Amino acid sequence: MKVLVVGANGQIGKHLISILGKSEDHTVKAMVRKEEQASVLKKSGIESVVKSLEASVDEIAAIAKDCDAIVFTAGSGGQTDADQTLLIDLDGAAKTIEAAEKVGVKRFIMVSAIQAHRRENWNEQLKSYYVAKHHADNILVHSRLTYTIVRPGGLLNEPGSGEVLIAEDIAKGFIPREDVANTIVNALTEENTYNRSFDLVSGETQIIEALISF
Incomplete structure (x- = not known):
């Protein structure tokens, strides 16, 4: 499976690129915002393309058209203003979903945030971020794509x-980014995760077992 990682220069994205780059089952294509980021990846043998999430749906679709799956792990960051959060975490995600549908990419994994599905549990200091994640997730759920929403x-x-x-509902917790990335890679082909959403924290169950049994 060829996987487009949107947000490949982010902290989870870097783990994903590393894992997928070593995989015998998958190949990877990295979408980043800056030419210097792409140059570093290309030197490591990773196919890379430079494109902002403020680009058009058609531009994103052109990047995705040779891929089998998309992982959306882009984020504006916790320190950005509400406008930028909405442009990247909401509209950027929505455009990527539209692009996937346009070119027939069926598999889509969204990296969201714990409890993004429950407004009453949102962190008030990150409310714009949670608003963006909540509605991006809902757009994905109502798309034609085979989705998985991971809420670390x-x-x-x-x-x-x-x-x-x-689990489908975990109140709180923490998790290393490396474990999030490994969960995403294992979820790509695990049918028990198809068209499902879940919260994800550190625990006591091996990743693949947890994905199969939740």
Whole structure:
């Protein structure tokens, strides 16, 4: 499976690129915002393309047309203003979903945020971010795509343990970014995750087992 990673220079994106680049089952195409980011990836043998999520649906579609799946892990960052958050985390996601439908990419994994589906549990200090994630997720659910929405808890930079807790509703928790990336890669072909959404935090179950059994 050829996987387009949107947001490949982000912290989860970098883990995804590394894992997919070593995979025997998948190949990877990285979408980044800056030419220097693409140059670094290309030196590592990673197919890369430079494009902003403020580009048109047609421009994004042209990048996705030779891929089998898309992972959307782009984000404006917690320090950006509400306008930029809506442009990237909401409209950028919506355009990528439209682009996938336009060129027949069926598989789509969205990286969201824990409890994005429950307004009453949103972090008030990140409300614009949660609004964007909530509505982007809903757009994906109502698309024609075979989706999985992964809602990780607080993100950590420590090494992954390979053990997680997956459920449709988890109040809070933390997880290393490496474990999020490994969960995404394992979910690509795991049919139990098709057209489902889940919260994701560190736990005591191996990733593939957790994906099969939740």
